[in-house]
Amino acid sequence: MIVEDWVVDFAKEIKEQLQSDCSEHNIAKIAKRISDCVLTPEQEGFIWQYLRCNGYDRKTGMFMLCESDNSAFLKVVAMVKAKTEGK
Numbered sequence: 001m002i003v004e005d006w007v008v009d010f011a012k013e014i015k016e017q018l019q020s021d022c023s024e025h026n027i028a029k030i031a032k033r034i035s036d037c038v039l040t041p042e043q044e045g046f047i048w049q050y051l052r053c054n055g056y057d058r059k060t061g062m063f064m065l066c067e068s069d070n071s072a073f074l075k076v077v078a079m080v081k082a083k084t085e086g087k
Helices: 005-020 026-035 040-054 070-083
Strands: 054-057 062-064
Touching: 005 040, 005 070, 026 070, 040 070, 054 070
Parallel strands: none
Antiparallel strands: 054 062
């Protein structure tokens, strides 16, 4: 899935923030940033996919999935998503 560069950059920034701090406070802060952002359904779907995957190739628009995905981090992503769905 190919989206605008700013969406990829936004997703990358959020992922880095979550990886460095997965506290409840930071989860709520990131959920608010996502909720406050005006996103198309495709852009929002991209962000969730970006957070769940181990890599993204901007040229091809393909995500890299690995069997060794970090399930603990995926739980944090699910927590952020749950908070954004309560917009």
